[in-house]
Amino acid sequence: MGDIEEVFDLFTQDGVILKQAQASYMQFLNSLGTVYINEAKTDPRERFLEWKPNDITVDSDMQDQEWAVVNTIQKRTRTISGSLPSDYSNRLRSLRVPFRDIKSFKSSHKNRELTVYNGQGDTICIFLFQTNCDHMAGHLKKFMKVVPSKRDRNLYYVQDNTLEIQQLTKSFAELNLPTDDSGIWRLVRNFQTQPVETTFEAFSKVTTLMYKTMDKKEISDHDREALNKSITEYGSNNTTDFAGNSNDYEVVATVPELPVRPEFPRLKPLSQELWRDHMDFEGKIEDVESVKNLIFRGGICPSIRKEVWKYLLEYYPWTSTYKERQNLAENLKDEYYKMKLQWKTITKTQEDNFSDYRDRKSLIEKDVNRTDRTVEFFAGDNNKNLNTLFEILMTFVMYNFDLGYVQGMSDLLSPILQLVEDEVESFWCFVGFMKIMSSNFDIDQAGMKEQFKKLQELLAFFSPNLSNYLNEHDSANMFFCFRWLLVWFKRELSQDDVMRFWEVLWTGLPCQNFHLLIAVTILDNEKEALMANGNGFTEILKHINDLSGKLDIDTIFNKAEGVYHQLKNAEHLTDNVRAILGLPLAPSSSNSASSSIAREMSLASDACASNGSAPRCSVENVRISPDENSYERSISGSYL
Amino acid sequence: MRSNHKNTLLKVVILGDGGVGKSCLMNRFVSNQFDEHSFHTIGVEFLNKDIDINGDTYTLQIWDTAGQERFKTLRTPFYRGSDICMLTYAINDKSSFKNLQMWKNEFLYYADIKENNQFPFIVIGNKSDITSEREVSQLELETWCNENGITSSIETSAKNASNVQEAFILAVEHWLRIEKRADKNETVYNDTVDLTKKQGEKSSCCIGSSDEN
Numbered sequence: 001m002g003d004i005e006e007v008f009d010l011f012t013q014d015g016v017i018l019k020q021a022q023a024s025y026m027q028f029l030n031s032l033g034t035v036y037i038n039e040a041k042t043d044p045r046e047r048f049l050e051w052k053p054n055d056i057t058v059d060s061d062m063q064d065q066e067w068a069v070v071n072t073i074q075k076r077t078r079t080i081s082g083s084l085p086s087d088y089s090n091r092l093r094s095l096r097v098p099f100r101d102i103k104s105f106k107s108s109h110k111n112r113e114l115t116v117y118n119g120q121g122d123t124i125c126i127f128l129f130q131t132n133c134d135h136m137a138g139h140l141k142k143f144m145k146v147v148p149s150k151r152d153r154n155l156y157y158v159q160d161n162t163l164e165i166q167q168l169t170k171s172f173a174e175l176n177l178p179t180d181d182s183g184i185w186r187l188v189r190n191f192q193t194q195p196v197e198t199t200f201e202a203f204s205k206v207t208t209l210m211y212k213t214m215d216k217k218e219i220s221d222h223d224r225e226a227l228n229k230s231i232t233e234y235g236s237n238n239t240t241d242f243a244g245n246s247n248d249y250e251v252v253a254t255v256p257e258l259p260v261r262p263e264f265p266r267l268k269p270l271s272q273e274l275w276r277d278h279m280d281f282e283g284k285i286e287d288v289e290s291v292k293n294l295i296f297r298g299g300i301c302p303s304i305r306k307e308v309w310k311y312l313l314e315y316y317p318w319t320s321t322y323k324e325r326q327n328l329a330e331n332l333k334d335e336y337y338k339m340k341l342q343w344k345t346i347t348k349t350q351e352d353n354f355s356d357y358r359d360r361k362s363l364i365e366k367d368v369n370r371t372d373r374t375v376e377f378f379a380g381d382n383n384k385n386l387n388t389l390f391e392i393l394m395t396f397v398m399y400n401f402d403l404g405y406v407q408g409m410s411d412l413l414s415p416i417l418q419l420v421e422d423e424v425e426s427f428w429c430f431v432g433f434m435k436i437m438s439s440n441f442d443i444d445q446a447g448m449k450e451q452f453k454k455l456q457e458l459l460a461f462f463s464p465n466l467s468n469y470l471n472e473h474d475s476a477n478m479f480f481c482f483r484w485l486l487v488w489f490k491r492e493l494s495q496d497d498v499m500r501f502w503e504v505l506w507t508g509l510p511c512q513n514f515h516l517l518i519a520v521t522i523l524d525n526e527k528e529a530l531m532a533n534g535n536g537f538t539e540i541l542k543h544i545n546d547l548s549g550k551l552d553i554d555t556i557f558n559k560a561e562g563v564y565h566q567l568k569n570a571e572h573l574t575d576n577v578r579a580i581l582g583l584p585l586a587p588s589s590s591n592s593a594s595s596s597i598a599r600e601m602s603l604a605s606d607a608c609a610s611n612g613s614a615p616r617c618s619v620e621n622v623r624i625s626p627d628e629n630s631y632e633r634s635i636s637g638s639y640l
Numbered sequence: 641m642r643s644n645h646k647n648t649l650l651k652v653v654i655l656g657d658g659g660v661g662k663s664c665l666m667n668r669f670v671s672n673q674f675d676e677h678s679f680h681t682i683g684v685e686f687l688n689k690d691i692d693i694n695g696d697t698y699t700l701q702i703w704d705t706a707g708q709e710r711f712k713t714l715r716t717p718f719y720r721g722s723d724i725c726m727l728t729y730a731i732n733d734k735s736s737f738k739n740l741q742m743w744k745n746e747f748l749y750y751a752d753i754k755e756n757n758q759f760p761f762i763v764i765g766n767k768s769d770i771t772s773e774r775e776v777s778q779l780e781l782e783t784w785c786n787e788n789g790i791t792s793s794i795e796t797s798a799k800n801a802s803n804v805q806e807a808f809i810l811a812v813e814h815w816l817r818i819e820k821r822a823d824k825n826e827t828v829y830n831d832t833v834d835l836t837k838k839q840g841e842k843s844s845c846c847i848g849s850s851d852e853n
């Protein structure tokens with residue numbers, strides 16, 4: 001809006017970055033500006049919190065940087081990057097928040113961040129201060145009537161809007177539970193959609209109210225129970241931590257517990273005999289799902305691993321015959337050499353004039369020399385296998401020039417080449433693997449960011465204490481799991497374990513994103529160490545990096561599979577988590593669209609199940625249910 | 641401000657193209673080891689190491705990230721709060737030298753450094769042991785540093801341990817010089833985001849109705 005309006009500036013501070021705001025301010029995110037407290041000249045009651053960018057030409061790169069800033073060391077009070085005169089010529093657009101919209105605010109990250117809330121569990125905006133927000137917060141406290149939260153001394157509630165507070169106080173004191181969509185009940189409901197943010201705010205709110213009412217009137221047991229119940233019903237289990245740590249208040253929210261975790265001891269690896277048993281006279285694999293289940297539960301015997309990987313990595317279709325595979329192999333071989341010839345025949349001049357190509361080539365050269373050199377297969381100078389590694393990666397650049405070569409790919413190829421040995425076959429197996437992994441290598445890293453987000457959500461549901469801890473210690477971005485996720489634990493495991501680990505994940509069982517449940521499992525195992533001594537991001541990163549070489553994949557698989565069952569059977573499972581794991585959405589969901597999807601899904605899965613082995617559902621088309629179903633069958637099978 | 645600091649924690653970031661030897665430098669400095677076939681870096685790693693200078697102890701927290709452009713958005717958040725930045729190239733790799741400018745800009749931008757001529761940058765030309773393949777002369781290094789207002793530079797070899805300790809000491813000394821200078825200007829750069837200091841145009845700035853508590 002062109003809100004050029006006469007205002008008095010009551011306070012200003014420059015060197016303030018806008019970290020978060022409504023989507024319409026997208027272009028300003030992460031840019032530097034100045035915050036103001038303004039008052040309309042026409043009406044002294046109209047006050048605003050306002051932020052203006054210093055410079056309207058925002059470097060588009062800045063928008064990439066969605067990461068919460070990681071402060072590893074507290075900024076010294078004096079910094080050479082201190083304050084600078086800002087450019088006021090630009091008054092074109094600004095973020096303006098009327099005081100009446102501000103219901104609470106909170107300083108965090110060692111007072112470098114100031115978050116402003118709208119009182120409904122939503123954040124209005126987050127500012128990041130180059131120095132700190134003490135002045136700003138001090139002035140907000142002066143211009144608005146605020147009370148500190150008793151739970152969190154950095155959180156303040158604005159009392160100007162007495163009406164709502166009164167209502168809330170009333171409803172809590174008398175537990176006159178309103179059924180409309182207002183006040184605390186909306187907050188409570190927001191637990192489901194935005195558990196983390198809402199929990200912060202809501203609980204402080206609840207506890208503030210409690211402490212305001214408590215000294216006057218004890219809450220009766222009956223009321224307390226009702227309160228607990230309502231929170232339990234609506235709440236996510238993020239609330240445990242807060243309640244658990246709270247000595248100050250009597251209201252303790254209990255949270256639905258996860259079902260008991262079943263044990264899943266690993267089975268024997270898929271043997272040669274069993275594998276042959278699954279092949280018919282033409283060489284087609286019968287009952288693919290049962291083969292996959294066997295692999296999922298126990299991996300593959302080294303003697304047939306090389307052959308089976310070609311199926312898992314989609315070099316061979318599962319239902320191809322001997323004959324078809326032979327033809328296929330020949331065609332793919334031709335195709336490979338065609339692509340290889342393309343870069344092999346690039347002349348020196350061409351190369352000199354083709355910087356993109358040159359850069360990729362030089363990066364591959366550098367990385368190949370630094371890939372698994374301790375493994376015998378790649379050890380020693382002038383090792384010809386290194387050259388094969390190089391040639392496959394170069395050919396992959398020609399196969400997918402847009403993606404090109406990205407660091408991490410050589411790690412993914414290395415075990416495949418070691419096992420498969422043949423250059424052409426390794427290439428195509430690698431292509432299959434890259435189909436699963438390519439989003440990890442997106443230009444903008446969107447794929448990785450997406451994974452961090454999903455991991456965060458899974459962890460918040462499964463291990464709320466840890467998740468809260470990470471949130472409060474600059475680590476909610478999950479960045480410390482980057483290496484795990486980028487190359488599927490390749491750097492954390494021995495060469496042998498990597499193979500056993502990947503083949504299990506390639507089955508796609510028991511659910512989508514199982515590798516994230518593995519990450520959740522490991523994090524949960526390390527919970528105590530991670531949360532010790534007030535560890536911050538730095539210590540957490542260190543601990544996670546140092547786990548390399550110390551992970552026992554059999555116990556991890558065992559537990560991760562159990563975790564999957566705990567989640568799946570949890571009564572309070574959210575649709576969010578269901579979506580991440582590819583589980584059908586809750587049939588009771590109030591949203592009619594989603595419940596009809598869920599219905600369709602279960603129909604599809606019934607069809608697959610009852611048809612037995614005849615017209616097999618392709619896993620590609622119906623990602624969720626058939627896997628799910630046959631997986632279930634195999635479980636009951638192996639325990640009967 | 642810094643009265644009798646016994647131990648100062650300094651955050652050091654090592655930047656430079658993939659393969660110039662950032663991780664090797666860090667490992668040489670921290671554990672005096674060199675592994676020719678170590679992995680390229682995925683994500684971020686850091687190591688701590690204490691050094692003594694003039695009787696004071698400095699704990700260097702050294703941050704090492706992956707050099708590839710693709711991972712830019714994931715590494716830049718770590719620049720913030722840095723005390724020292726080491727810009728690294730390999731003397732046998734011209735393009736890694738040419739990219740120093742890019743690295744410097746990226747750092748200044750994301751670390752939010754405003755007065756860059758005061759920030760302790762140090763330029764490191766690594767792999768000084770392979771002079772036979774040298775592509776960047778010492779003169780070129782000096783010229784670039786002059787043009788960029790950088791006063792500290794050094795050639796090192798992580799492989800034969802030449803000048804590695806020295807490079808880190810040089811960096812800390814540079815930091816100390818700037819810190820001392822800043823100490824003198826304490827009043828200007830104090831933590832009050834000096835509203836009074838602000839220049840002209842904005843007449844109506846500053847604290848309104850009530851004063852500081």
Ligand SMILES: Nc1nc2c(ncn2[C@@H]2O[C@H](COP(=O)(O)OP(=O)(O)OP(=O)(O)O)[C@@H](O)[C@H]2O)c(=O)[nH]1
Nearest residue numbers: 658659660661662663664676681707767797798799
């Ligand atoms: N001759 C020589 N080789 C070196 C030296 N330092 C590193 N190298 C080699 O250069 C290669 C790259 O070193 P790294 O330390 O992995 O490079 P980096 O800068 O960390 O690279 P990224 O992690 O990919 O960003 C390795 O193969 C080392 O053996 C040196 O001083 N002399």
Ligand SMILES: [Mg+2]
Nearest residue numbers: 662663680681
């Ligand atoms: Mg490295």
